[in-house]
Structure formats: C-alpha cells, structure tokens
Amino acid sequence: MTHRLLGKYLSAILAVGLLLAELPRISSAQAETSLVELLRSTHVHGLAVDRSDSGRLLIATHHGLHAVRIDTGKVEPVSVRRDDFMGFTPHPADPKVLYASGHPANGGNLGFIASADGGKTWERLSPGVRGPVDFHQMDVSKSDPKTIYGVHEGLQISRDGGRTWERVGPAPEGLIDFTISAKTPSRLYAATQQGLVVSQDGGRSWRPAHVLRRPASLVETTADGTVYAFVVGSGLLQAEEPSLTWRTVNNAFGARYLLHLAIDPKDADRLFAATQTGELMASGDRGTTWRVLAAP
Numbered sequence: 001m002t003h004r005l006l007g008k009y010l011s012a013i014l015a016v017g018l019l020l021a022e023l024p025r026i027s028s029a030q031a032e033t034s035l036v037e038l039l040r041s042t043h044v045h046g047l048a049v050d051r052s053d054s055g056r057l058l059i060a061t062h063h064g065l066h067a068v069r070i071d072t073g074k075v076e077p078v079s080v081r082r083d084d085f086m087g088f089t090p091h092p093a094d095p096k097v098l099y100a101s102g103h104p105a106n107g108g109n110l111g112f113i114a115s116a117d118g119g120k121t122w123e124r125l126s127p128g129v130r131g132p133v134d135f136h137q138m139d140v141s142k143s144d145p146k147t148i149y150g151v152h153e154g155l156q157i158s159r160d161g162g163r164t165w166e167r168v169g170p171a172p173e174g175l176i177d178f179t180i181s182a183k184t185p186s187r188l189y190a191a192t193q194q195g196l197v198v199s200q201d202g203g204r205s206w207r208p209a210h211v212l213r214r215p216a217s218l219v220e221t222t223a224d225g226t227v228y229a230f231v232v233g234s235g236l237l238q239a240e241e242p243s244l245t246w247r248t249v250n251n252a253f254g255a256r257y258l259l260h261l262a263i264d265p266k267d268a269d270r271l272f273a274a275t276q277t278g279e280l281m282a283s284g285d286r287g288t289t290w291r292v293l294a295a296p
Contacts (some may be wrong), residue, residue, distance in 0.1 A: 032076045033076075034294075035074075035294035037075075038066060038068070039278050039294055039295065039296040044059055044060070045060045045061060045062060045086050045260070047059060047060070047088075047261070047262035048090040048262050049263070049270070049272065050095070050118075051094075051265055052095035052096070055069060055070055055071060056069060057070055057272055058078065058098075059075075060085035060088030063105075064077055064078075064079060064082040064083060065078040065081075065085055065088070065098075067119075068280075068293075070282070070293070073293065073294060079119055079122065081122060083110060084102040084103040084105070085102050086100065086101050086134060086135060086138075087100055087102065087135035087137060087138030087150060088100045089138050089148075091140060092140055092142040092223065096115075096116055096117055096118050097114065097115065098114065099112070099113070099115075099140060100113050100114075100122070101113065101133060101136075102135075103134060109131065109132040109133060109134040111124045111126060111128055111132035112126045112128050112131075112158070112162045112165070113125065125161075126163055126164060126165060128156060129152075129153070129156050133153075133165075134152055135150035136151060136152075137150070137171075137175060137176075138150040138151070139180045141180045142180070142221070142223050143181075143185055144185045146158075146159060146160055146161045147185040149168075150165075154167050154169060155167070155169060155171045155203045157202065157203070168202060168203045169203060169204055172192050172197050173192065173193075174193030175190055175192050176191045176192060176193065176216065176218070177216075177217065177218045178190040178191065178219065179221045181221060181225075181241055182221045182222060182224065182225045182226075183241050186200065186201060187199065187200055187242070188203050189209060189221070189227060189229070190206065191219040191229060192216060193215050194215070195208060195213040195215070195231070196208070196219065196229055196231065210229075210231065210237075210244075212234060214233050214234065215232045216229055216231045217231075217232065217258060218230045218258055218260065220261045221241070222268055226238060226239075227239045228249075228263075229246075230261075235249070235251030235252070236250045236251070238287070249287040249288060250288060250289070250290065256275045256276065257276055258274070258275055258281075259273075259274055261273050269283075269285055270284055271287050278295065278296040279296075281293060
C-alpha cells in the first residue's frame with residue numbers, strides 16, 4: 001500500500017466510521033466474554049491501563065467501554081451504555097475520572113462527557129463550541145489536568161476541566177492523532193497524513209517534528225517526557241522532550257501500523273497497542289518486542 005493510499009485509509013478509519021455502523025452491536029446484557037470475541041464484535045477507539053488496577057486494560061469501542069483482565073483475556077463491560085466512545089482519555093492522576101466524546105447509541109453527538117466512577121456512569125459536562133461536539137481526538141494535560149484539548153471543527157481548548165471551551169484555530173491538515181507535552185500544556189504533538197508536527201503555542205501554529213514527511217498514525221507522551229510515535233515506513237519511534245531526537249524502537253510490524261497506544265502510568269516498560277487490523281498487542285520492554293494478546 002502506498003503512503004498516499006495509506007493516508008487516505010487512516011483518514012477514513014478515524015473520521016465518521018462508515019464501515020463501523022455495519023458491525024454487530026454488543027448486547028447491553030452481555031456479561032463476561034473473551035477478548036477475541038470483543039475484537040470480532042466491534043472496533044477499538046482507545047486504550048488506557050486502569051490506574052486503580054494495572055492488571056486491567058480499559059478498551060473504548062464503537063459499542064461501549066470494556067475492561068480486559070490482561071492475564072486471562074476475559075472481558076466485561078464497564079458500563080451498560082453502548083455509546084460510540086471517541087477521544088477516550090483518562091485523567092492523569094485520578095483513577096476514577098475518565099473523559100470521552102463520540103456518539104450516543106441512538107445517533108447524534110455526545111459532547112464532552114466525563115465519568116467520576118471509573119467509567120460506570122457518565123454525564124455531559126459541556127456541549128463544546130458549536131456542539132454537541134464529537135471529539136475524535138482529545139487529550140488531557142499531564143502537567144495541568146484542567147487543560148484539555150479536543151478536535152471538532154478545529155482545535156478547541158478547555159482550561160477548567162472541560163466545563164467551558166473556546167476555539168483555538170484550525171487543526172493540522174490531515175490530523176490523525178495528537179497529544180500534549182508532559183512538560184507544558186502549550187506544547188502539542190500531532191500525527192498527520194503528512195508527518196509528525198509540533199506546536200509550541202497551544203496549537204496556533206505548527207512546524208515539522210521529524211525530518212521524514214511520512215504518514216504518522218499515532219503520537220503519545222508519558223509522564224516523564226518520553227514521546228512515542230508511529231511513522232509509516234519507520235515503525236515505532238521514541239524521543240525525549242524537548243529535544244525530539246528520534247530513535248527507532250521497533251520497525252518489525254510488517255504491513256501493520258499502530259492506531260492506539262496505552263502506557264502503564266505505574267510501569268513505563270508496559271505498553272499496549274491496537275493495530276489497524278484489529279489486533280491488540282503488548283510489550284514489556286518499552287516497545288522493543290511485542291506479543292499479540294488477541295486478534296479478531
């Protein structure tokens with residue numbers, strides 16, 4: 001697949017999700033199931049290691065929020081809601097607080113929603129600018145958790161934990177993913193169809209963050225200032241803030257590329273990722289080697 005075609009595919013898979021509507025819906029009464037069955041039933045939109053239980057991986061999907069026991073592969077729904085959870089983001093310090101956006105099961109947009117009980121129940125905190133918004137990309141600042149960015153009809157920012165929002169400006173062209181610096185809430189990194197870019201002024205202007213202008217499918221930061229990115233043709237890359245001297249961690253993914261990445265906040269060696277083919281993968285050495293937990 002050429003880079004041009006791959007860029008178009010990445011954009012399509014993260015936009016409205018035309019094919020996702022055809023996936024079988026998971027019953028709200030469904031109890032414990034297997035990870036393989038979950039991956040066959042829906043589409044992964046976000047991952048996070050549970051801060052209150054590192055043996056649990058939270059999986060935001062097209063049909064609700066689920067949790068998998070990493071050692072057994074058993075999955076159970078976290079909430080009875082079967083909404084399409086987009087922009088799924090955990091609070092960087094409070095294990096009970098989660099944020100999301102997306103679409104209700106019956107259609108429309110959710111706006112900016114939050115859970116204060118680990119994902120069991122949710123409430124809308126704000127419709128956002130020109131909302132209700134549908135933040136496909138969203139992140140919470142690790143250095144200032146009251147600062148949250150989301151993308152809907154441009155880049156938006158909240159400085160009060162998501163209760164009020166203002167528009168910053170247009171999002172980078174061909175945006176696929178973005179994250180906030182662990183050091184300052186005004187520095188943003190974005191993965192786009194044209195490559196990795198960085199903003200030093202809260203998203204008002206952008207410049208290249210990597211010498212190669214290849215499609216990038218994800219970017220994520222850790223609390224200690226490590227930046228991960230997946231660049232097509234280069235694989236999983238790593239750099240340290242603020243220098244951004246990139247090195248290749250792993251380029252043995254073949255035709256696969258990573259769409260979502262979760263880092264254990266209590267153990268930076270543990271990474272989890274979802275690929276465009278629906279596989280869920282795990283690493284215990286900061287991405288140097290990977291094993292497949294399950295595939296659809």
